[in-house]
Amino acid sequence: MVAREIGIQSSAQSLLEQFRQVRARTLQIVAPLEIEDYVVQTAPFMSPPRWHMGHTTWFFEMLLKQFVPGYELYSEEYLYYFNSYYERFGTRIERDRRGTRSRPTVRETRAYREQVDDAMMKLLMDADDHSQGSEINSLTRLGLEHEMQHQELLVYDIKHLLCDQYAAPPRPIFRPTGFKSAMVEIDGGIFEMGYAGDDFAYDNEKPRHSVYLQDYAVDDAPVTNGDYLAFINDGGYQDHRLWFSDAWSLLHQEEWQAPMYWELEGGQWLIRDFHGLSFARDRAEEPVCHVSYYEASAYAKWAGKRLPTEAEWEKASALASPEEANFYENGLWGVSPVGSFPRGKSKYGCYQMLGDVWEWTMSDYAPYPGFKCEFDEYNDKFFVGQRVLRGGSYATPRSHIRPTYRNFFYPQERWVIAGFRCAKTL
Amino acid sequence: MVAREIGIQSSAQSLLEQFRQVRARTLQIVAPLEIEDYVVQTAPFMSPPRWHMGHTTWFFEMLLKQFVPGYELYSEEYLYYFNSYYERFGTRIERDRRGTRSRPTVRETRAYREQVDDAMMKLLMDADDHSQGSEINSLTRLGLEHEMQHQELLVYDIKHLLCDQYAAPPRPIFRPTGFKSAMVEIDGGIFEMGYAGDDFAYDNEKPRHSVYLQDYAVDDAPVTNGDYLAFINDGGYQDHRLWFSDAWSLLHQEEWQAPMYWELEGGQWLIRDFHGLSFARDRAEEPVCHVSYYEASAYAKWAGKRLPTEAEWEKASALASPEEANFYENGLWGVSPVGSFPRGKSKYGCYQMLGDVWEWTMSDYAPYPGFKCEFDEYNDKFFVGQRVLRGGSYATPRSHIRPTYRNFFYPQERWVIAGFRCAKTL
């Protein structure tokens, strides 16, 4: 594993503390699961919860192997089963076959976690005296960020597997906000985008660099279920003119008629989530969720708009407050209606840019000019065919994300907790 | 469910006893499993062990629904999940998606079994007073035979999932028998085949009817690992002349080089089974197992022979003793060497026709002349594209099988505990 300098200032002490917290959160997410739930894979894009537990541990074990002299591998079999896609660590089980194995068991996987945790904590405590201490710290931090990514994936996977069978906390009662969405206008010109701070950030957020923006307008809130219902009711899924050619094919092949997790019953659309089934029309103020890039784009075209680029999104998000946003730590296991966080709005008056739902942008996931790869096989091998999403979701740990954070998925993916807002060039 | 008269004489008492025994055996087979093992599906043709537990229960629940006035369905969801292929009971989960669900849990499935068992036992105790008592008894018996079929499938599935990770009893030590196989000659002429007794038998074994056989010879023992190794070493898997056209395509597509569960290491073939890995050459006297019909046919052609028809097989098996054969009750969880049951030989001198391995015949699975369907969707909807196997295996309950019993699988299937013996026309 190659790690170049990451400018983090956390002492061993705080990194250790962070290690404990992050590792504990994974266990907290899976705590309500039955043993059976841990091993099932519902779809090729999904992974069994136990796999996430093991894979995030495996990541740290590879680090131990690199830095602890004479470290002995816990198990060759685990190496094979818990590697995700890292070519340099050898062959591995195919992604869509992760659910064909019942062993290691959950108990064994927990034991694996514990042993690796012990070794890691020992390593971290001694890191300051280690000749490669700085690299150890950097890679540990990377491992924690990696684990937080998987915590979010765990939420997606558990939703796909169990949805309202998962013992989530009860849905909070939201009073209507009566929020009316509008577009805000933002001046163009040269904009500096990307990460330039000293804390942890992924290589794909760097370097900070200039881009030129035209004058543009952007929705001050995410598109809601109410908005999206109007699109559906207006025949949006039946009008080829709104869809990309690839999208139109897939829509027919998979018979899309609404976002994922929506169900039609007696002519009414219902949404199933962690809290059960409810009428979409009763949740009209909530951001629409589980739409693909294809659907977001079709909606935008229907609305006479387009999706924002990630530069436009990043500029519009300036000064948005992560503290006033719906992240994992809020414990909602669901979105909050638009207008719920009036104090979290950005400098330009945009609400809920952070938290609730990832927002699709029309930007291709590509390296920034001057990009330097800091982590092998982490980000750069995915620089083709995917779209950037921004802002995080209710399943994202707050401490994991930044306004410059670039998430990416294929344009057809709907299992992500993703929505969008629209923009237009002025 | 339609059941026509099955000529069984078992009193309610003994049927009840049989019910208890058969139901208990299913639980005995799964007892060594971890919870995780119950829910995983390793391949489209395999089912999770928990599914077998539920499906065999579902079968009895359908019976309760038919005969118990006001019977209330345990769960609509279970109906959907535990139905296998019965069209008349409505939609059901696709076979290859049985491993995508973690619920009902194992505990829930056990509770389902218990409740249905209680209701069934109550029904059986009162069956004599029931106006449809005879049909209840018949269908209960069918349900038990059905469950025994699934007990055998459970063994296949557990082998595919866990193989030597399953806590099977230790492998018995067999001393070399020194048995030398030969062919025995049998006169042709008219032969009466099929079931004509008064006990339970499937509709596909009836009616007993005349067929005309040419004079023929048949191996007095199953083909062994030693025999089969010679075929492999002679380039059998590389010689297109030995294979059916369909087989040759599949062989290349799936890269067959040996039976399933054989592994090549350092130029030596090893066999993995419930007891671990061992050299094929050290198990030369054991019947070869986990070969497809395609492979059995290629071997036979290589040996200048052919497979027997099921009529030839049935005639040759006359008077073979099921008591002197390796069935599930022997508790071996594996095959026994040829020559192990000298007193079990048939009237014509054929050994091990019963037990150890199912034997592929060259007969198409088709109805006998005069066939009458006794059970809807049980046997007759499979009368195309499959081959008959005879004799049972070490995973077959002894009480389940008869010499007229016809098992059937597709010619490419290898996960079955199946071997073969050869024949020729004189």
Added chain:
Amino acid sequence: MVAREIGIQSSAQSLLEQFRQVRARTLQIVAPLEIEDYVVQTAPFMSPPRWHMGHTTWFFEMLLKQFVPGYELYSEEYLYYFNSYYERFGTRIERDRRGTRSRPTVRETRAYREQVDDAMMKLLMDADDHSQGSEINSLTRLGLEHEMQHQELLVYDIKHLLCDQYAAPPRPIFRPTGFKSAMVEIDGGIFEMGYAGDDFAYDNEKPRHSVYLQDYAVDDAPVTNGDYLAFINDGGYQDHRLWFSDAWSLLHQEEWQAPMYWELEGGQWLIRDFHGLSFARDRAEEPVCHVSYYEASAYAKWAGKRLPTEAEWEKASALASPEEANFYENGLWGVSPVGSFPRGKSKYGCYQMLGDVWEWTMSDYAPYPGFKCEFDEYNDKFFVGQRVLRGGSYATPRSHIRPTYRNFFYPQERWVIAGFRCAKTL
């Protein structure tokens, strides 16, 4: 190529004459085609007409290569393109890619035919003086039978490609025959089936051998469009109880609602054939055609019958007259109504057993007891998964067929000119 003795007595003179005739007939079939028609492949199971022209020639070229010292291959490329499935002649183009090549052109393929014909005729004229003369004659005869098989396939393929765009002779006008079909009863007992004559027959028809038949009844005529319409109108394609499990899956996957080439328009079923489109109800007396084994079996079950075995069929066909039957030479390019050939009936009173449509039997395509392979890779590598059809069709050359002739296709195939009659055990 291995040819064992075929007992034909045809002098070189008559074989030569036959050679000329058969080779000419292929050209006669393709004569109305446009150049474009020769190279197109409509489906994986279909071949471009030019391919048949070349492949039948290639067969003779392989014979020249074997028997003419110093024979030089016409073209390595032709060897690759025109081989069908013969493994021993090396790699070849995949079957479903035969339509991806425009070269050799039709003109070039004709030139190839001419050159090979010249060489063959020279070889045949001198065969009596050739040390291997008898084998040459045998294989030539095989080549001609092979070509006649491909002539029939050509008709299927041209139908699939062009149907009523092909310039077939006009449809003859049939007056209603008013024929009422019934079942005839035939005594069982030992029956000698298979070929035992001295003329050419395939190895798969031999040896003649005894089988035992139960008493049975068989339809005296093929099932008609009128009969089949009643099945369709009675919901036959919607009733799972009539179909094999494999058939029911395929029916849904391919959305079968009627035989191939039937089209639904305004609630009425129409049949498209070489003569255009016409109402099925106006052709109620014609044998139904282009049904799969699956459909034939479902119909039979609906009718309370079953399909005959090939032994039953063969016995029932005794003394049927090929001269009084609708074969290729009749020039009809279509079926004739039941009752059209009153003098062609068999000893047992069955009509139209020969010609018009191949008839599906319920028999698996398997070797007869005592089978000896006479031609490598010709018949025996297909002895799995297929069903026997008997009797020939309007596309079969009369001189090609015998009552013992065994044709075979997969049970799902519908592009064959195949129908059926029903039977039952008494």
Added chain:
Amino acid sequence: MVAREIGIQSSAQSLLEQFRQVRARTLQIVAPLEIEDYVVQTAPFMSPPRWHMGHTTWFFEMLLKQFVPGYELYSEEYLYYFNSYYERFGTRIERDRRGTRSRPTVRETRAYREQVDDAMMKLLMDADDHSQGSEINSLTRLGLEHEMQHQELLVYDIKHLLCDQYAAPPRPIFRPTGFKSAMVEIDGGIFEMGYAGDDFAYDNEKPRHSVYLQDYAVDDAPVTNGDYLAFINDGGYQDHRLWFSDAWSLLHQEEWQAPMYWELEGGQWLIRDFHGLSFARDRAEEPVCHVSYYEASAYAKWAGKRLPTEAEWEKASALASPEEANFYENGLWGVSPVGSFPRGKSKYGCYQMLGDVWEWTMSDYAPYPGFKCEFDEYNDKFFVGQRVLRGGSYATPRSHIRPTYRNFFYPQERWVIAGFRCAKTL
């Protein structure tokens, strides 16, 4: 069909003349074909040449239908067969089944062209008097640009079908140029990109708008066969670190080892093209061709560079001369060595930016800010998943292209005449 104002000043006279010329060129390209060549489809992405002839005609027929009162459709069947992907004109044959039809024949397709040409020329001559004359002229011009796109596709398809069997003019003899490639450095800052002229340009090239570039360097010539051989010989196709994750999967699945049309013989790489087979090492100075975006990106990473963005490419191409470039009109049917057009170099000293090979850029094919759709279903429905290529190839008509022209293909496509040059951020 919706056409908004296209600022073309061509009088009816010159448009008519252009119409004649472009239509004639299509026939010139197919002139050397045999009839058989016109109807074959070699792969799903390829179309039969006759289809291009008909489709380009169909485009004009749709225009006639729109503007000629009472215009009668030539044939419903042609409408079905010759539509490519336009949803608004109804159902059409699936793209990958274009080779399953032999009709209409080539002769019929030519007759169709002639009739539509006559009607179009009449319409154009009278266009000035037509109330919608301006729109007619605009759409005619679009139709001609469309036809030129298909002329290029025709070359790709003919190459895939026939390669050196096509009667191309003989390969010209190039003397070694001894050209040594280097990188040129270009200052960043605000750059105006996109089309702003008055002549025809596609909507996707507009509007002209500002982008901000970092300082960068770019190769002054395309990467050559010689360069690419070094990459191959250095194990480029075996080193996962150079490839995108999606690329690495595809590379294994399709077993890529070199560009398309390269063949390995005796350890040497040969290139097959319209002129036959020759050693790659003997053509070391020619631009490499038939590489996918994946391969271009892997090469660039290997070389420590990256691909340019389309903005970088466009800026670098300033003042490059299309007259000094290898386009279709040069009649070469192949690439010319780097250094062949010294006077065609751009303002920044880059050679062969125009002609020879399309050049992959790292830019996603997406709308420019302020994009307005001018032609329904022409460009905008493809704004996802594809990469921009620039500069045209030896198969592009010179009059069809501009430096602002944006071509686009999926990143895995190799049948395009595409190469690349590299860049880096300074």
